[in-house]
Amino acid sequence: MVAAELLGKLLIADTGDGRTSGRIVETEAYTADDPASHSFRGLTARNAVMFGTAGRLYVYLSYGVHTCANVVTGAEGDGAAVLIRAVEPIDGVAVMRARRGAGRPLADGPGKLCQAFGIGLGDNGLDLCGGGPVGLLDDGTPPPRDPIVGPRIGISKAVDVPWRWRTPTSATAPRGRPHRS
Numbered sequence: 001m002v003a004a005e006l007l008g009k010l011l012i013a014d015t016g017d018g019r020t021s022g023r024i025v026e027t028e029a030y031t032a033d034d035p036a037s038h039s040f041r042g043l044t045a046r047n048a049v050m051f052g053t054a055g056r057l058y059v060y061l062s063y064g065v066h067t068c069a070n071v072v073t074g075a076e077g078d079g080a081a082v083l084i085r086a087v088e089p090i091d092g093v094a095v096m097r098a099r100r101g102a103g104r105p106l107a108d109g110p111g112k113l114c115q116a117f118g119i120g121l122g123d124n125g126l127d128l129c130g131g132g133p134v135g136l137l138d139d140g141t142p143p144p145r146d147p148i149v150g151p152r153i154g155i156s157k158a159v160d161v162p163w164r165w166r167t168p169t170s171a172t173a174p175r176g177r178p179h180r181s
Contacts (some may be wrong), residue, residue, distance in 0.1 A: 003029035010137040018095030022087030025170035029163040032079030055094035059124040078149025
């Protein structure tokens, strides 16, 4: 599954006030036949990017407060995406601290990650592989051989589906309710 393969990849953002990067350490998968997915009830203006080309950024507002970033992963029309839940910061830590506030966790949750990286609703639909302001990079670091797999968190439907992956050595990823499958 793509969600597991994204572990270890780099998320990079150059959003005007500074460049940031971090290694992806936690993800969650969502598909159109999944009742917890935004695409479950079909195509809408809000989720249209999920039904588009793989490799695009799907950004939405969670509970009207927190911006969340997803990688579209399915074929056109599929409505599949992977939520990037957490990254370990690499570059631009000072920029992240300025955005998040000194002493606050930087990117150990999807809302915190978007705030730290300066990813907003205006980035919805960006090509993550096209050299834009937000991108994914494979620097050759392989995904972990034995990721921690468990149920997704922060949802109310399909809560026991084991579509959450985490790098076992990550000090950044929140613990939640992980289990190995």
